[in-house]
Amino acid sequence: MNINSRIKLLSKLGRFFSDYLKKNNNEFDEIIFRNVDKKIEEVKHQNSFFDLDNIKNCFAYWAQNLNEKKLKKLEPNYKSENSKNILIIMAGNIPLVGFHDFLCVFICGHKSIIKKSSKDSVLYNLIFKLLLSWEPKFENCFRIVERVNLEIDAVIATGNNSSTHFFEKYFKKYPKIIRKNRNSVAILNGNESQKDLKKLMKDIFLYYGLGCRSVSKIFIPKDYNLDKIFKASIDWKKLINNNSYYNNYNYNKSVFLLNSEKFYDNGLVILKESKKLGSPISVLYYEKYDSLDKLKKYLDANRDKLQCVVSNNLVKNSTKFGMTQSPALLEFADNVNTVDFLLKVNE
Incomplete structure (x- = not known):
């Protein structure tokens, strides 16, 4: 898949989230919406903190951000034909918290090797199934693993302070982004x-x-x-x-x-x-x-x-009230530019 087809696929996912929230089935079959309803019930049993309001808020965020105009801002400055395997170890504290990492890897043309959190697996299964149904070539862009026992080229891992200490040691020979508690x-x-x-x-x-x-x-x-x-x-x-x-x-x-x-x-x-x-x-x-x-x-x-x-501009670069959970796509966790990191993996 080239960069344009990847952006179009992600944009379709954004439209899907938007139409699901509006119950607008002009583009997508109502049967798919009913399946999402069932999956959300399954999510709530998997993680009691992932209630309907929070899942809808998550969907609304991605509906607003998965469009061609915003996604093109993430597009790397140069195209790489040398696809790498990027391991993503995802957290599960809030719904789809690791999706931005997958998004960056996908936009950069790499393959995501995904270790999901046991607290947030249902939503990812749902999304990847949708993406595959729309674009069969997507199958070559990701792999979900339970154990890390295959070749990787770089690591993006999110965890608590104790697990990140393990990540630093275990993946010491790889280029990596390791995120601790903040x-x-x-x-x-x-x-x-x-x-x-x-x-x-x-x-x-x-x-x-x-x-x-x-x-x-x-x-x-x-x-x-x-x-x-x-x-x-x-x-x-x-x-x-x-x-x-x-x-x-x-x-x-x-x-x-x-x-x-x-x-x-x-x-x-x-x-x-x-x-x-x-x-x-x-x-x-x-x-x-x-x-x-x-x-x-x-x-x-x-x-x-x-x-x-x-704050209300009491300190430099402060976030506005009500906006902490609505970061721009170019606002990277820990102020580490994931796209720049992925481009350096090619070097």
């Missing part, structure tokens, strides 16, 4: 509107806060009224109906009570003061600051631990 934070100064805070809640609660782009901590002025956060969070109260989320909430609350630790709670989210960046599910850490300049220096010093910093 967290996202927000900076508030008290001048944010209620609309801003409601958008921030999306950054906090979407995907149950499980993504590296999910805000796990807020930095607030010393006199900040935390009731503003509770008030803004009301629209997300149904999250507590998810058994897995509720169990985490109940466990964390019990631990804090047993340890006589101070916290605030509104029945949905626990606010707790902490110096840590990453918070458990259902907990939002906060830290008070008295100097924005000192805070900027702290964030700069911890840049390798952060994915996004959200």
Whole structure:
């Protein structure tokens, strides 16, 4: 498949996501939509955090981004006839979190050797089956494996801090991108509107806060009224109906009570003061600051631990409220350009 046929195939997938969400079956058969409905039910049994709202949000993101205009921006500067085998070890914390890596490998003309997460396999099976039904040549562009026991030329792996240590050692002889744990934070100064805070809640609660782009901590002025956060969070109260989320909430609350630790709670989210960046599910850490300049220096010093910093332009290159889970295709995880990396594999 040449680059144009690859882009057209991905664009068709984008249209499919869009039409599925709109229940528009002008281009695609309604039978396929019903099969997707069944697969989504299967997904929910595989991973209780992958509920219908989150899957639809994931589909909507890709519907907006899988079009020819945006995909051409990812297109490499030169065409390589020398296809490589690129191992992709995918995470499973949020739906299709590894799809961007596959997208980059596919756009660059390489073959993806995919090790899926056990927490997110159904959606990938569905998507690859669709792509194969539209373009049989796609069969030569990917392979799904349970074990890495074949020749590879480079590695893209995402995991936690302990697994990435293993990846670094195991794949030491290969060109690689290894992604460790990262967290996202927000900076508030008290001048944010209620609309801003409601958008921030999306950054906090979407995907149950499980993504590296999910805000796990807020930095607030010393006199900040935390009731503003509770008030803004009301629209997300149904999250507590998810058994897995509720169990985490109940466990964390019990631990804090047993340890006589101070916290605030509104029945949905626990606010707790902490110096840590990453918070458990259902907990939002906060830290008070008295100097924005000192805070900027702290964030700069911890840049390798952060994915996004959200604010109303309080710091350079900050992400807008409500946009952490809507990165542009050219906004690469950990600020490592995956396409550039893949081009260097050819050298």
